[in-house]
Structure formats: structure tokens, C-alpha cells
Amino acid sequence: MLGNQKVVQAFAHEADAQEKFEDINEDLRVWSLKATFFSSITNPATRFVNSLVYASVGIAGAFAAVKGLLSVGQLSSFLSYANQYTKPFNEISGVITELQNALASAARVFELIDEEPEVPEKPDAAVLSNAKGEVSLEHVYFSYNPETALIEDMNLKVRQGQRVAIVGPTGCGKSTVINLLMRFYDVDSGSIQVDGTDVRHMTRQSLRTSYGMVLQETWLKSGTIRENIAYGRPDAAEEEIILAAKEAHAHGFIRRMPEGYDTIISEDGGNLSQGQKQLLCIARVMLCLPPMLILDEATSSIDTRTEIKIQKAFGKMMEGRTSFIVAHRLSTIKEADVILVMRDGHIIEQGTHDSLISQNGFYAQLYNSQFAV
Ligand SMILES: Nc1ncnc2c1ncn2[C@@H]1O[C@H](COP(=O)(O)OP(=O)(O)O)[C@@H](O)[C@H]1O
Ligand SMILES: [Mg+2]
Structure with a gap:
């Protein structure tokens, strides 16, 4: 209460x-x-x-x-x-x-x-460094509780530098796929591999630092705005932090805050709007630029004009990096190399925007419903 x-x-x-x-x-x-x-x-x-x-x-x-x-x-x-x-x-x-x-x-x-502990790391777990970003899912089955099946027999091959967009109705399992990629949960059966190594055979830390992540739910730590942006790279120089903030279009509002980059924000970011929090999280990822990216409704709380600008920055950032994008506004994912259309835990359609539109299936329906007059 x-x-x-x-x-x-x-x-x-x-x-x-x-x-x-x-x-x-x-x-x-x-x-x-x-x-x-x-x-x-x-x-x-x-x-x-x-x-x-x-x-x-x-x-x-x-x-x-x-x-x-x-x-x-x-x-x-x-x-x-x-x-x-x-x-x-x-x-x-x-x-x-x-x-x-x-x-x-x-x-x-x-x-x-x-209480059952998290599956311990294998003593000989590999360390993933300088990941190329080849990700593959083979016959992946996963559910949060055994009674209700969620992801069933999911197969996917992502080559280095590809942009993968995941779309589908709310609750179809998009964020679940992201959780599996980050290994917040282990698959029930099948396997997920990065650069040919099963993620269960590498250290969680090295896997997670290879991904840059912006989610719909933002999390900030209590501290100054500068500390929050530099969270992934505490040794970043002042200019780099400002550059990242500019790319994320956060510089403007940060400058208008009473203490600029030294403004203290509380843990839940109480003194910021939801969109501003998201911009800070985007700046944070722009600063550390890991080899793979995950954007799960990363711009859901940002107005459309700023979103279009950020999309450009994202576009630049995603060059050469394997990225997974979950978005509801389909206009933002048209350029993806592969679009996965999910429904009830299954990939029901897969292809580029144009091929999916010409298939005239579920994706075409979703797309037209957003652009119908
Ligand atoms: N931590 C959890 N524990 C149990 N069930 C979950 C959990 N997270 C999500 N679910 C269920 O899994 C399904 C897929 O959720 P999710 O992947 O978050 O959907 P979305 O596609 O909207 O991101 C939903 O039916 C949701 O109720
Ligand atoms: Mg989600």
C-alpha cells in the first residue's frame, strides 16, 4: 500500500x-x-x-x-x-x-x-570475450511453470551483425525470448548458442556484459545522472558521457535540470518522467556499446518525434552489432534483417518486412491495422 x-x-x-x-x-x-x-x-x-x-x-x-x-x-x-x-x-x-x-x-x-540455488556455473565455464554475435536457438522449449507451455520448439539462426525484430501481441513471449538470451532463465530443453558455444557453458557475467540492454521497465540507481549513464563504464571521460547523452537525446533535459549531470536521482527515478528515464537507459547503452544489443520496447515511453531521432542513433549503434528489437510501433522495425512474428510462444512468420507484407499473413494484418486510416 x-x-x-x-x-x-x-x-x-x-x-x-x-x-x-x-x-x-x-x-x-x-x-x-x-x-x-x-x-x-x-x-x-x-x-x-x-x-x-x-x-x-x-x-x-x-x-x-x-x-x-x-x-x-x-x-x-x-x-x-x-x-x-x-x-x-x-x-x-x-x-x-x-x-x-x-x-x-x-x-x-x-x-x-x-531453497534451490541458481544452477551453479561450471568450473570450466568459458569466458565470452569480443563476441562476434552469432546467436542460434535450437529446438528451444521453455515455460515459467510446467503446467502452461509457453515457448515450444523455437529455432532461429542469427548471423553476425543482423538485426532481428520480434513482434507479436502482448503476452506472446517476446520478453521471454529476451530473458532466455540473457540467461535470466535456463531453457527447459534445446539449446541457445552464442558464437557456437552453448550459453550454459559460459560464465553468466561474460554473456551478460556482451549484451547491451534497454527495456521497457527502466531501472536506475540512486546517485547522480552522470553515475547512472556511466554505470557500465565507470571510467568513461566526461566528453564521452555527454556525447552518449547527446546521441540518446537526453542532453537537453539533463542540462535543464538544476544541477545538470550532477543532479541526484532517487532509486525509482522519482524526479524524472518515464520517458526521461528511458532516455537515460539508452544513453547508458550508447556509452558502453557491447557487441550485441537488446531493445525490448526501449522507446515505448518516448514521444514519437524524439523516437524517430533516437531510431537514427540506434541505427548507427546497431551497425555491425547483432541486435534484437522488440517494438510495437512497426514503423520502427521495417529495416530489420529478419522479423519474427510470434504468437502464443511460436514463431508463426519470419522474413523481411516486404516479404511478410506480400505473404499477407498475420504480420500484414498487424501492420495494416497500425496504418489504416
Ligand atoms: N516471471 C514470470 N513468471 C511466470 N509467468 C510469466 C513470467 N513472465 C511472463 N510470464 C508469462 O509468460 C507469458 C509471456 O510473457 P512475455 O514474454 O513477457 O510477453 P510479451 O510478449 O508481452 O513480452 C505471459 O503469458 C506471462 O503471463
Ligand atoms: Mg514484453
Whole structure:
């Protein structure tokens, strides 16, 4: 509710949210009270029982001593033994709350330890350096959960420097393909190879640094704008940073910020618009220029005029680099070498813009629906 305060306000859910919070809070109050009550009562209760035992031993012993069955000395040493015997029970009951806390915490710690780790890297994993950018997918099957199949038998061969565009309706698996390329997930079966090596046989770090990535969701770190642009190459010179910002058409708005490149932005980029955040992410990639590029709806929050300008910069950047582009505005991907049309996790059409248009299939339908008057 705190994180999505805007949503709560936009739907006028304040009263509901308050009520829900109070319910949860009330539950917590009741249970905390019970927990505190029972944990505080344990020690006094054991002490009480012990005192009863002590008293009954004392009284019975006193009668026995009067009758002459027991000497007073025996009785007093018996009482002192009884006291020593019950002492540890008192002490244990004093720390019973801590014991229970420790048990509950241990259960949680073990739950975490038992969690399946990310598939560890092979000790002889190759390091991908200066990738050429030949990417191939062979019979790739993947789904997030076993019940619902998503990507099935996907095959693709991308030569060095090719531009691959992926289009298709929302939820058809475009971003999933990107996740697989970056190895955020491993394929269920089949294989993905870069420069002829299976991505599972190379270090994640070297694979990921070979890709430059701009996504629809932006992420920035809290720090200055300069630090954010230079994230991939902290040693970049000032001029390079400014050049990258200019190419991404971010220079203009950065200059207008109160402190320019030294303006501090918060982690969620609160003081920037969504489009400005995207421009910063684009500048970041423009600066490090890795051998392969992934643009997943990279310009979705940017106005069309700026987008057209950025497309030019992207065009220059993509020369000689294998790139994967996901875009909804089909005008931006007309020049791609291969367009993959996806639907429900399958590639249903594949080819250049012109060949797909002349096929008059699903792509032609999508394209015409965007340009129909
Ligand atoms: N992390 C995830 N866990 C489970 N299911 C997911 C996850 N991400 C995406 N999905 C599901 O996979 C399908 C494809 O999603 P995605 O590849 O993001 O689509 P898009 O083509 O719009 O980028 C969707 O049906 C979505 O609900
Ligand atoms: Mg997506």
C-alpha cells in the first residue's frame, strides 16, 4: 500500500486500505497480546508449582519430624535439595520464549537454505570475450511453470551483425525470448548458442556484459545522472558521457535540470518522467556499446518525434552489432534483417518486412491495422 500509494489514491481506496490495515493490525494486536501473556506467565507458573512442592514437603516433613520419623537436620537438608532440584526448571521457563523464538527463526533460516540455488556455473565455464554475435536457438522449449507451455520448439539462426525484430501481441513471449538470451532463465530443453558455444557453458557475467540492454521497465540507481549513464563504464571521460547523452537525446533535459549531470536521482527515478528515464537507459547503452544489443520496447515511453531521432542513433549503434528489437510501433522495425512474428510462444512468420507484407499473413494484418486510416 505504501509502494503503490498512487494506485490507492487514484481508485479512491484510502478508506478500504485503512480498514484492511486496521484488520491486520488488530489481528497482530490480539496475537501479540496472547504471545506476551503466555510467555510471561510460564516462569511465575513454574515458580508457583515449585513453591507448592516446597510447602508440602515442608509441612509433611514437619509432621514427620514431630512424630520422630525424621530429624530436623534431615528435613532441612531435604528441603534445600528440593530447592536445588527445581531451580533449573525455573531457569528454563525463564528463557522459554527465547527458545521458541530461536526454533521459529531456525525453521525460517532452514527454509532459505533449502531453497534451490541458481544452477551453479561450471568450473570450466568459458569466458565470452569480443563476441562476434552469432546467436542460434535450437529446438528451444521453455515455460515459467510446467503446467502452461509457453515457448515450444523455437529455432532461429542469427548471423553476425543482423538485426532481428520480434513482434507479436502482448503476452506472446517476446520478453521471454529476451530473458532466455540473457540467461535470466535456463531453457527447459534445446539449446541457445552464442558464437557456437552453448550459453550454459559460459560464465553468466561474460554473456551478460556482451549484451547491451534497454527495456521497457527502466531501472536506475540512486546517485547522480552522470553515475547512472556511466554505470557500465565507470571510467568513461566526461566528453564521452555527454556525447552518449547527446546521441540518446537526453542532453537537453539533463542540462535543464538544476544541477545538470550532477543532479541526484532517487532509486525509482522519482524526479524524472518515464520517458526521461528511458532516455537515460539508452544513453547508458550508447556509452558502453557491447557487441550485441537488446531493445525490448526501449522507446515505448518516448514521444514519437524524439523516437524517430533516437531510431537514427540506434541505427548507427546497431551497425555491425547483432541486435534484437522488440517494438510495437512497426514503423520502427521495417529495416530489420529478419522479423519474427510470434504468437502464443511460436514463431508463426519470419522474413523481411516486404516479404511478410506480400505473404499477407498475420504480420500484414498487424501492420495494416497500425496504418489504416
Ligand atoms: N516471471 C514470470 N513468471 C511466470 N509467468 C510469466 C513470467 N513472465 C511472463 N510470464 C508469462 O509468460 C507469458 C509471456 O510473457 P512475455 O514474454 O513477457 O510477453 P510479451 O510478449 O508481452 O513480452 C505471459 O503469458 C506471462 O503471463
Ligand atoms: Mg514484453
